[in-house]
Amino acid sequence: AERPQKGRMREFVQCDIDILGDESANAEIELIDVTARALMAIGFSDFTVHINDRRMLRAMLSAMGFSEESLDSVCVTFDKLDKIGAEGVKAELLEKECPKAAVAALDEFLAGGDFTIERVAGYLPDPSLAEGLIRIMDTVRRLAEGRYAIEYTPSLVRGQGYYTGVVFEVTCAAFSGAIAGGGRYDHMIGKFIGQEVPAVGFSIGFERICGILAEQRFEAPVPKRLALLYRDDADFAEVLKKAGRLRGEYAVTVLPQQKKLGKQLGALENAGFGAAAFFDNEEIKILGQKEN
Secondary structure, three states, X not given: OOOOEOOEOOOOOEEEEEEEOOOOOHHHHHHHHHHHHHHHHOOOOOEEEEEEEHHHHHHHHHHHOOOHHHXXXXXXXXXXXXXXXXXXXXXXXHHOOOOHHHHHHHXXXXXHOOOOHHHHHOOOOOHHHHHHHHHHHHHHHHHHOOOOEEEEOOOOOOOOOOOOOEEEEEEEOOOOOEEEEEEXXXXXXXXXXXXXXXXXXXXXXXXXXXXXXXXXOOOOOOOEEEEEEEOOOOOHHHHHHHHHHHOOOEEEEEEEOOXXXXXXXXXXXXXXXXXXXXXOOOOEEEXXXXXX
């Protein structure tokens, strides 16, 4: 196991999003889109979403001559490609006494350097296995609109053995490791309830994100405080409905309107409120502005 270090703690918090019950690629697409939007909302732009399908990787390795029982171990080594390089992967596989012909086939693949889905599909007994991943990549690129990068990374495995299909990670220039990751885990829930439930999830590393933002001196946007004032005869249920609509833009506090409105508005301004709204009309009064 890796030792605790900067950005990699013994105990950590994850901001997790999961979709259960959807076995289609739409679940992966939506999770990637939502995670990317969350990162952009807090100021990230220079990041890359790496995507792979473990089923494709395992099928390719099998076609190269690696045995079924060795695939988990081979994948763990292949996952280190970005850290130890092609020569390191080759050396470690030979140390594990994998077939030399299989290692040579993988080494030839890595030497080619053209890590495209189409090239990997050429190794597969059933090239149609790549169609789902191609759709995910194409759709996410359309959603990204050039705001972040999407990259097919055939060596991406994700260490957890419960992943069953598509896996993904997010990296950024400001951090040496992944800041978010996840994938499909269709068989995990069934182990607990005795019924198969398709599932896919994406987690953002909270401490890593906070560390990067702190280094960049990021200041979280603070919603403007707004007081929603209502008269005694108002329908309070409707007051709360209006408060709910305003909360998309403001930090809302609901208060009864006092007879001396000017004095109340002055007190609200002194208490840190930036605006006041009124239940019985659509006016939003910005506090602190002088009347013309």
